[in-house]
Amino acid sequence: MKIKKRGYVFPLILLATISIAFFIITLVQLQSSHHNQLMHLNSYQQALNVAYSVNVDIIGEIREKQWANRFFKGKPVIRTGQKLFGTTYDMAVEDHEPDKCTFNVKIRTTIGEKRNLFYWRQRYVPNMLDFTRVSFPVFFGEFPPELFEPAKKAEIDKLVDDALQKAADNQNKVTQIVKNISTKPTPQDILKELGAIPPGKSSTDIQDSAQPRPAATKPPTKESTATKPKTSDLVTEIRTFIDPLDTQSFPVAGKNICGSDLMIRDAPWGNVIGQIPPYTGGVQVSGLQGDFFEVSYNGKSGYSHINYVEVPGHTPSGIEPPRPPGAPPPL
Amino acid sequence: MTSTRKGLTLLELTIGLFLVGGAAVIYLQSMQSSRQKNEFYSEHFIASIMAAKVVEACFQETEINPYGVEALGLADGNGKPFKFSTLVTDGQTSFFKQPEITKDKTPFLYNMFQKDFMLNITTENSSTRHFTLNTAFKWKANTGPGAFHYDCRFPGYSAKKEVQTTYAFPESKLEKKVVERIFEEKNKNLGTIVSSPATREVAMATGRIYFTCAGMMNSTAFSSALKRAEEIDESGCPPTDPRYGEATDLFFSVARDVLDVLVFLQPHIETINKDIGTTDSLNLRNRSRLELYIYNSTMGLEEIKKLFFVCVHEAASRYRALMKASQDIRQQRAIIQRCLDMHRLMFAAREFADGAFTSGAADTIIKSEYYEFLADLEKYFSDKDQTIVRLAAQEKKFAQSNLLTKRYFACDLVEKIFATLATLKTKLPEIDPGTLDPKSDVIGKPLGDGTRSGALTWAKDQMTNGTGEGINTNNGLKVKDDIAAWNNWCLAFVSTAWGRKINELMEMSAITTYENFKKAGKIKTDKKPPAGAIMYTGPTGGNPHGHIFLATGKYNSDNDPIVITTGGPGLDGVTEMPLSQLVSWCNASYLGWTLPPDAK
Structure with a gap:
């Protein structure tokens, strides 16, 4: 008797082995991918946390030393191989436009093999009325880590400048888009306006897109109804105490506005050494001493009272000044 | 014979089962793992x-x-x-x-x-x-x-912030300016004029305050910002109009500049407040000059403080309206931060905000608006942004417990600046305005020459010891002939003293001339009239025309100004008396004074 074998076992073993191998490989890959994803997320968040923390410290340092004495004034400060929270980082901070109180901060973090470069352009707020605000970011972005190197400064600054310029160029367009969509009654209309419907889709494919948008609520905050003095009246009042004359530049041409001869004295409240005829111009005014202009007229140099001499930016009161206490009596 | 086996052998079955079982175990373990x-x-x-x-x-x-x-x-x-x-x-x-x-x-x-x-x-x-x-x-x-x-x-919250002001008077020029402008000297060191180091510090501090404020007030940027803000404000444009935002930012920038100047000047205000008493060591002329500048600097700062309150209140009020018009939560957060800073400062210094509002108590207005703002924030953001809700609740607690000055350096600083200013005001010396040189050429003349010294000299010449040559053209009388020549002719007397050259005085009744000056914004209501100033009391039941008289520029020991008045019922002739006595004689209220420029 001849038995014909069909060979079940070997293919079965082979098949089972291959299936199990593939299955295990798939599982391992899947777990590895989850692990990598988690590590990547954690390491990026860690890098961002470290960069943010370093930036907080930089702002704290500016605040302690104040803007005029900032630690990077006039020359960039670069610190490499620093450690924070177990992460290594390099930091560079430098003035951008000091007259506008702007400065750049570059922070490059290294976690394992992974490097990230974060860039802030910030503006220091030097006024006291915004006293809780030390600075605000003008720009924040992430760049290839090699751009941290000082030799690449121009390159990275240009990228930032271009991005800011682009944003400025687009500002009107953005404002117009916002204005246009603000009046659209449904999400569907907004998607149409923005051209944001994917190819092959229609706006009706998007759930509830034809439903009217809920009305926007507004904060109840409002203007004050309290009445205040006019600022121009206050300025007039201030000027009764603070004479605008003190910012006058000399020499200037002046004029006697007095209806009678104006005295030229040898010193403030000193002896009379000459006169300027009524309503006469061509008086050279070269300085201010006490309440008297230093004047020269017709070869005579001396002092005439500011109440009677008109110069650009100063309208004399024309009021006769009293002789101050302690001034020598007239001869 | 060929036999074809249809089943599996036990061995095959066992191997198969083992394989399947093994695979199942591996599978289940892998799955579990x-x-x-x-x-x-x-x-x-x-x-x-x-x-x-x-x-x-x-x-x-x-x-x-x-x-x-x-x-x-x-x-x-x-x-x-x-x-x-x-x-x-x-x-x-x-x-x-x-x-x-x-x-x-x-x-x-x-x-x-x-x-x-x-x-x-x-x-x-x-x-x-x-x-x-x-x-x-x-x-x-x-x-x-x-x-x-x-x-x-x-x-973390750091207590300090540096202030930069572009209006600070340059230190390198300060001493020269103080010597020339305050002490009327040239090419001298301050030390040769003021020997006491403390007084020198007071003089320098006064100069810093005065010239810095002058620089700010005369800055084109500052004045044009204020002017433009007021223009837009008066146009009444709504928050949706871009000009509304422009005016808001301008009011903010003015308030910011003023605050930065005040903070910059704070140590110098302290210096004057501490050592103002040392000016006694100066000679009369230098002392009176320095005291005048201390007075003007302090009173100027007092008015600048009002400007600060007005602008900061206006800016905060407008930002609140802009917040309502904005639907961008980021923008709203930025506005809230700015508004809160402004409200905090006003709240901390509210005790010193007198004069910032034309009606209502400043303290009450500032307080109620702040609480209302915080309540609005808490309510509106309760379902939108918890950070703001927490901030508003925390802020309310700070305000109610008077913790703002403790918590915020700027609040503490501003409160101290204004408190020091208030103290300094109480220490200000009485300013001696000086004396007018008498005008000998009006003595014995029928009228004055149109100058204030002429008016005063002529008026004194109509008193008992004078020539009494002034003529009342209404009745043709002179004091030298009839002591009552000017009785009940107060307006004619003052107008004649001023040489009949002041247009506003060419009226039939004193009260009408007062109205003329008042309409022109030239009436001051304090009781510090300079020599020759024209003064008024109001109408009464028996005298609907009011009364007009002249200031001598002198004061009695009670700081009551001495005036020269014409007579009337119960009082003959031209007489000198304190203002309070005159008010009592007229039985009328004091209205104020004005000083016209010398007539051309």
Whole structure:
């Protein structure tokens, strides 16, 4: 008797082995991918946390030393191989436009093999009325880590400048888009306006897109109804105490506005050494001493009272000044 | 014979079963292991996201609130950090209140977080620059206990901020300016004029204040900002008009510049306040000059303070309206931060805001508007932004407990500046305005010459010891012939003293001339009239025309101005008397004074 074998076992073993191998490989890959994803997320968040923390410290340092004495004034400060929270980082901070109180901060973090470069352009707020605000970011972005190197400064600054310029160029367009969509009654209309419907889709494919948008609520905050003095009246009042004359530049041409001869004295409240005829111009005014202009007229140099001499930016009161206490009596 | 076997041998079956069983065991074990690892990764992943959310919440909080760490419950009222450990479900921590993790809304998350999933936050305030937050999650997974943490720094509240003002008078030029302008000298060191070091400091401080304020008030940028802001304000444009925002920013920039100047001047105000008494060491002329400048600087600052309150109140009020017009929450947050700073300053210094409002008590207005603003924020943002709700609640607590000056350096500083200014005002010397040189050429003349010294000299010449040659053209009489020549002719007397050259005095009644000056904004109501000034009392039942008279520029020991008046019922001739006596004689109220320029 001849038995014909069909060979079940070997293919079965082979098949089972291959299936199990593939299955295990798939599982391992899947777990590895989850692990990598988690590590990547954690390491990026860690890098961002470290960069943010370093930036907080930089702002704290500016605040302690104040803007005029900032630690990077006039020359960039670069610190490499620093450690924070177990992460290594390099930091560079430098003035951008000091007259506008702007400065750049570059922070490059290294976690394992992974490097990230974060860039802030910030503006220091030097006024006291915004006293809780030390600075605000003008720009924040992430760049290839090699751009941290000082030799690449121009390159990275240009990228930032271009991005800011682009944003400025687009500002009107953005404002117009916002204005246009603000009046659209449904999400569907907004998607149409923005051209944001994917190819092959229609706006009706998007759930509830034809439903009217809920009305926007507004904060109840409002203007004050309290009445205040006019600022121009206050300025007039201030000027009764603070004479605008003190910012006058000399020499200037002046004029006697007095209806009678104006005295030229040898010193403030000193002896009379000459006169300027009524309503006469061509008086050279070269300085201010006490309440008297230093004047020269017709070869005579001396002092005439500011109440009677008109110069650009100063309208004399024309009021006769009293002789101050302690001034020598007239001869 | 060939036999074809249809079944399996026992051996084959056994091998097959072993293989299938083995595969099943490997499969199940792999599945079990994979499930556990996936669960572990999933929980780790969620913990990581949740920790990132906590970090983000701290960022959001501290971005707008310098005491955000405290508002989040991570530090006490003194900034001392707490250790924080809690479950995250059912609103047990402020970080996961919006949206809340509840059994109904988020069952998967809820079940997961019920597994002893604890949020632990350790805060360190190792430096004034920052708080360091360690945000950790610990949990018990099937694969064993899990743990995850993030470290991050957030700004701490530093008490100081530098102020930059572009209006500071240059130090290099200050001494020369003080010597020339205040002390009327040239090419001298201040030390040769003022020997006392303390007085020199007072003189320099006075100069810094006076010339810095002058620089600000005369700056084109400053004046044009104020002018433009007022123009737009008067046009009444609504918050949706771009000009509204422009005016708001201009009012803000003026208030900002004024505040920066005030803060810059603060130590110098202190110096004067401390050493004002040392001016006694100067000679009369130098002392009176320095005292005049101290007086003008202080009173100028007093008015500048009012300008600050008006502008800062206007800006805050307008930003509130702009906030209502804006639908961008980022913009709203920026406005809130700015508005709060302005309200805080006003609130802290409200006691010194007299004159900032034309009606109502400044203190009440500032207080009620601040509380109203905070209540509006709490209500409106309750379902939108918890950072603002917490900030508003915290702020209310600060205000109610008078903690603003303790919490914010700027509030403390501004309150101190204004308090010092108020104290300094009480120490200001009486300013001797000096005397007019008498005009001998009007003595014995029928009328004055149109100058203030002429008016005063002529008026005195009509008194008992004078020539009495002045002629009342209404009745043709002179005092030398009839002591009552000017009785009941007060307007004619004053007009004649001024040489009948003042147009505003060419009227039939004294009160009409007062109205003329008042309409032109030339009436001052204080009781410090300079020599020759024209003064008024109001009409009475018996005298509907009011009364007009002249100031001598002198004062009695009660600081009552001495005036020269014509007679009337019960009083003959031209007489000198204190203002209070004249008011009593007229039985009328004092209206004020004006000083016209010398007639051309």
